[in-house]
Amino acid sequence: MKQRVRGLASAAILGLAASTHAAFDCPLVEGREGGDRIPLIFAAAGYAEADKALYEADVDAAIQAFLQEPPYRSYREHFTFYRAWTPSLRSGVTEAPSDSSFGRIYMGEIYPKWDEDKFYSTYGDTQYTCRQRDSRLLLNNRVIFMVKYPQVGKSGVMLGSSNRVFCLRGSATTVLHELGHSLGELSDEYDGFPSWGSTTWNPDGTPIHRLYNVTRNIQRDSIPWKVWIADTVPIPTEPGYRDNNAIGAYEGADYQSVGTYRPSAFCLMRDYSHYCKICRESLASHILSYTSRTFANRISLDTVAPFPSRSAWSPTVVSGGSVVVRRIPGDTMPVSLRWRFNGVWLTGVRETLDVAILPGDGSLEAILAGESPFIRNPDLIPRDTLRWTVRKPSGARARSGRADGIRCIGPGLFVVESGVSVPQWARSANGKRVPLHVVARTADGWLVRGPSTFGEVLFPDGMDNKANTVGGVR
Numbered sequence: 001m002k003q004r005v006r007g008l009a010s011a012a013i014l015g016l017a018a019s020t021h022a023a024f025d026c027p028l029v030e031g032r033e034g035g036d037r038i039p040l041i042f043a044a045a046g047y048a049e050a051d052k053a054l055y056e057a058d059v060d061a062a063i064q065a066f067l068q069e070p071p072y073r074s075y076r077e078h079f080t081f082y083r084a085w086t087p088s089l090r091s092g093v094t095e096a097p098s099d100s101s102f103g104r105i106y107m108g109e110i111y112p113k114w115d116e117d118k119f120y121s122t123y124g125d126t127q128y129t130c131r132q133r134d135s136r137l138l139l140n141n142r143v144i145f146m147v148k149y150p151q152v153g154k155s156g157v158m159l160g161s162s163n164r165v166f167c168l169r170g171s172a173t174t175v176l177h178e179l180g181h182s183l184g185e186l187s188d189e190y191d192g193f194p195s196w197g198s199t200t201w202n203p204d205g206t207p208i209h210r211l212y213n214v215t216r217n218i219q220r221d222s223i224p225w226k227v228w229i230a231d232t233v234p235i236p237t238e239p240g241y242r243d244n245n246a247i248g249a250y251e252g253a254d255y256q257s258v259g260t261y262r263p264s265a266f267c268l269m270r271d272y273s274h275y276c277k278i279c280r281e282s283l284a285s286h287i288l289s290y291t292s293r294t295f296a297n298r299i300s301l302d303t304v305a306p307f308p309s310r311s312a313w314s315p316t317v318v319s320g321g322s323v324v325v326r327r328i329p330g331d332t333m334p335v336s337l338r339w340r341f342n343g344v345w346l347t348g349v350r351e352t353l354d355v356a357i358l359p360g361d362g363s364l365e366a367i368l369a370g371e372s373p374f375i376r377n378p379d380l381i382p383r384d385t386l387r388w389t390v391r392k393p394s395g396a397r398a399r400s401g402r403a404d405g406i407r408c409i410g411p412g413l414f415v416v417e418s419g420v421s422v423p424q425w426a427r428s429a430n431g432k433r434v435p436l437h438v439v440a441r442t443a444d445g446w447l448v449r450g451p452s453t454f455g456e457v458l459f460p461d462g463m464d465n466k467a468n469t470v471g472g473v474r
């Protein structure tokens, strides 16, 4: 269940400085901090001091279910879980607005409710803030409120398109369903509640957010997930279609049984099974492009240094050292990273680039693409280009040596021009043969690295018998 509420972002900022708070604990319970990881913070509503162990077990069950569910389990390193302990004065939320529970949360007819006016200005009469952490952690990130309510038959809810998720304890799949709204901008796929209207389209028919898993237009070419639909699958797709797992356009979604369509017969956004392929695609796309900073359309990274420019006209200048672009490790299929210098692809460079290997000055780019087995729609593949301008101090330029298409550009670094066979070995100063290896393809040949103390480069046998001294010795 998803509910529309407007104007809460500004309210959240106002609430930040509102009042003095008592401290509460907010330990990290799973994952690592740093980079563009997505913090998910659990908070307790209706758990009294005596319910602490129950709360911790409930949070643990939700985290374990989350980490088992595709696509999250392929991107588990992208998430950092916190467990705020926000005890309420009384055990169990009631059905009347109350001061006794964290967030002033109470139980409505169908799902938990809260006092909108007071929700962000105070967290209830037992007021809290994070002891070890900035209270912004709670205000600026997704918070999953675990609600302890003694009866069954109620639902979880996500607040608008925001980062507040409310789930009744005891149903880890509710947590996954509500996080589907929050993390993937997914619509509900169930039907049978026509009076609820829509949380996807405005009354005038314009969409509230980008459409991922529901549509009202079933022209084959207009369906948001059209790239997933086989030509043999009829549109609309009958509920009893022979292939239960076929992606199609099944009638019934966004609470309406007629005129609104969903991609799959089954989905966690409908019947609490597992996310369908289309919902996984949206989730993977959002996870890979989550950013902890304010740039739009960027790819989530563990580390980037020096901080890059994203525009060609205001580049960050680097003169030496390393350029590091580290992806969040552990992905089943990691974001692809390719480097380009003055328009020419570099090969063999991984996440750390030594500026010294670049032949001269110019424009360095790291080009990222969040390709994923979950993403088939080309429009949903996150892409990013990071830019630096290389301007080396003049004293660091190549000191010596050029012979037969090989030139030295620094200690142990040679550019072998196109058309010349790349040497395999060098002779070191003490006469030993030492291997050379290609570290990059450059604009005019190959960049070859060896130890920084040799004097000769030997051409491979059979190609040329000459041994050329090309310098670079220090």
Ligand SMILES: [Zn+2]
Binding pocket: 189, 213, 263, 264, 266, 267, 268, 269, 275, 276, 277, 278, 279
């Ligand atoms: Zn779905």
